[in-house]
Amino acid sequence: MDRFRFLLLALLALLRRATGYGMMTEVVGAEGGSVTFHIHGPTRSTAVWSFDGVPIVTLEFGEPPVALFADKKYETRFTFSEQGRALTISQLRMEDAGTYSAQSWFIESIYTLQVYRELAEPRVSCEAQNCSGGGCRYALHCSAPGPGLGSVSYGWSEGEQPRGEGPTVLLEESPPDGSVSLTCRAQNPVSNSSVTVWPGHLCAGNTTHPLPTGPRSSSLARVGAVAVAEAAALAGVFLVFYCRDKKAGPWDEFLAWKPTGQG
DSSP states (O other): OOHHHHHHHHHHHHHHHHTTOSEEEEEEEETTOOEEEEOOSOOOSEEEEEETTEEEEEEEOSSSOEEEESSGGGTTTEEEEGGGTEEEEOSOOGGGOEEEEEEETTEEEEEEEEEEOOOOOOEEEEEEEEEETTEEEEEEEEEOOSSSOOSOEEEEEETTEEEEESSEEEEEESSOOSOOOEEEEEEETTEEEEEEEOHHHHTTTOOSSBOOOOHHHHHHHHHHHHHHHHHHHHHHHHHHHHHHOOSOOHHHHHHTOOOTTOO
16 A cells, blocks of 8 residues: 555545544543544545644555555554454553544544543642540541542541541540541543541541631630731730820829729
């Protein structure tokens, strides 16, 4: 198969793509793994595979199929089977993600490939704790480190009992003897991973991030802090005037005032 036929078939593939013909299938692959695309429907003797609209290989069906690659970089990882009607990409890389289409005259098969990295073991950190009255409350956060993971979902369980969804969970332990364990499970489109921790041991010594006690307590704390600051400022003003004038005057009488019946 010569270069002229490759260019002719590539031109036909571009024309067919311009018409919007063909159904699209979404495929997900893991970095380092492999995926296989199939040409659907009846075909003629040849086909053109394109990547993101650019022809990369012209194929002549047969046993074995004959492939003419536009770039040698595809030859080592792109293989054909089923007389050429199946394309397998091995040792997937992140840059392999994109749209692949096979054009065999009036039949077009289109695939959108997403490539993600597999999850490592998730990490759990103690975000907060509050121990009082013979019990403890913990806030734990689970995260999956690394780029290229796609959408990651989280779930928590205590043994076989689900304890919630999402990266953060609240737990009460009474008494706080460290015997309660929690498992965080992380999942992305190509893998899942889990880790089990004991909150009592994980949060041991964490005294810098106490759990919040609720909106009302927080508001009262802010009001109290403002009141203390205002009282300190007022006392400072009184002291300045008092020191500037040692003679008895109204400020001396104010500072020396005591409720009736005292001293």
